[in-house]
Amino acid sequence: MQEQTLVIIKPDAITRGLSGEIMKRFEKKGLKLVACKMVSLDESVLEEHYKHLKDKPFFPSIVSYMTSSPVMLQVWEGVEVIDVVRLMIGVTNSRQAQPGTIRGDFAMSIGRNIVHASEDKDAAQEEIARFFSEEEISSYERADEMKIYESDELGK
Secondary structure (H helix, E strand, C coil): CEEEEEEEECHHHHHCCCHHHHHHHHHHHCCEEEEEEEECCCHHHHHHHCHHHCCCCCHHHHHHHHCCCCEEEEEEEEECHHHHHHHHHCCCCHHHCCCCCHHHHHCCCCCCCCEEECCCHHHHHHHHHHHCCHHHCCCCCCCCHHHHCCHHHHCC
């Protein structure tokens, strides 16, 4: 059964012109983009999004970084999409990310690590609702969906 996850293409990727490459990798994998918008985040939404880091000494640096340019907010859909996207982006510390992952190929930092992705189903639901209304999320079939998945994987 298909699920959804939030991806944020961060300021370093935007200012380096990597957003298209990142999206291309997800699409080539067979994932479906169902929502996308470019926004400038403010401190209040970042405090909510990174509430688990709010009391850390490096939190002001996160806010400064995440407000330094617009970001691209995306919702991707697919079978086990949360795990697939997390594998594709690589570990948080980009210097330790495997070659072939997004962070492994494009980043060298823990903090400037190109992309955020939801860590589990609960986080994905919460994060998607934070940034998108239901009306902003599209529903459609990819033309090649039956070539990407077995019919039972799609619940058909």
